[in-house]
Amino acid sequence: MRSRLAGVAVALVAGAAATSFVAPVAVSAPAPAAQSSAADGCYTWGRTLSRGASGDDVRNLQIRVAGYPGRGARLAIDGQYGPATEAAVTRFQRAYGLAADGIAGEATFAKLYALQESDCSPANFDFSELNNCNADWSGGKTSAAGAKANALVTMWKLQAMRHAMGDAPIVVNGGFRSVSCNDAVGGAPNSRHLYGDAADLAAGSQGFCALVLQARDHGFGEALGPGYPGHDDHVHVAGGGDVWSAPDCGM
Numbered sequence: 270m271r272s273r274l275a276g277v278a279v280a281l282v283a284g285a286a287a288t289s290f291v292a293p294v295a296v297s298a299p300a301p302a303a304q305s306s307a308a309d310g311c312y313t314w315g316r317t318l319s320r321g322a323s324g325d326d327v328r329n330l331q332i333r334v335a336g337y338p339g340r341g342a343r344l345a346i347d348g349q350y351g352p353a354t355e356a357a358v359t360r361f362q363r364a365y366g367l368a369a370d371g372i373a374g375e376a377t378f379a380k381l382y383a384l385q386e387s388d389c390s391p392a393n394f395d396f397s398e399l400n401n402c403n404a405d406w407s408g409g410k411t412s413a414a415g416a417k418a419n420a421l422v423t424m425w426k427l428q429a430m431r432h433a434m435g436d437a438p439i440v441v442n443g444g445f446r447s448v449s450c451n452d453a454v455g456g457a458p459n460s461r462h463l464y465g466d467a468a469d470l471a472a473g474s475q476g477f478c479a480l481v482l483q484a485r486d487h488g489f490g491e492a493l494g495p496g497y498p499g500h501d502d503h504v505h506v507a508g509g510g511d512v513w514s515a516p517d518c519g520m
């Protein structure tokens with residue numbers, strides 16, 4: 270008797286164990302691979318983003334579409350997918366011939382993956398071009414990390430501007446300056462170069478006037494060029510706030 274009952278008990282336990290062992294396998298086995306195959310060394314989005322979304326993935330998107338805020342506007346890099354982000358994504362999509370619905374999904378991310386390098390800079394600009402002052406982005410009027418982050422946004426704006434002008438190279442002759450670098454070149458005491466979000470451009474094949482006029486459409490709050498004191502030999506673009514002047518270009 271004792272052995273038969275023990276045998277039944279063992280069978281019941283074994284059955285229960287088998288059931289509870291099989292169940293989780295059956296549930297987890299069909300789970301699809303959710304990650305995009307286009308991931309790279311910089312950043313990979315894990316979900317479709319649209320109006321109302323918020324988070325670091327939205328912030329990363331905003332950095333990359335910061336050059337598409339519309340004329341005279343600037344896109345807040347705040348991690349909130351509002352109407353301005355939706356409009357910027359729509360302009361980005363239109364610029365690259367994608368379905369322009371303002372929703373950042375696979376096609377939009379695929380284009381961004383194609384444009385970004387493993388250090389998160391856009392394909393045609395490098396951190397080294399935005400800093401010929403020092404190696405570590407220190408000594409400005411914001412933290413080193415802050416200055417470098419500002420330079421990243423500036424590069425994505427330049428990438429948008431470059432694409433809008435036919436993808437001809439834009440030549441950058443400097444960006445971030447520490448206080449001592451700024452003093453050495455006689456920069457204004459509160460220059461945006463001290464914050465890392467300014468860039469000085471050579472004439473390139475576009476010419477100064479085309480560059481300085483185009484800058485208004487790509488998220489720059491400052492655009493200075495020919496006719497503005499000290500800017501006959503370069504175009505200055507920066508985050509800044511509505512300082513546009515290039516009298517010789519009609520601006």
Ligand SMILES: [Zn+2]
Pocket residue numbers: 462467468469504505506
């Ligand atoms: Zn400048």
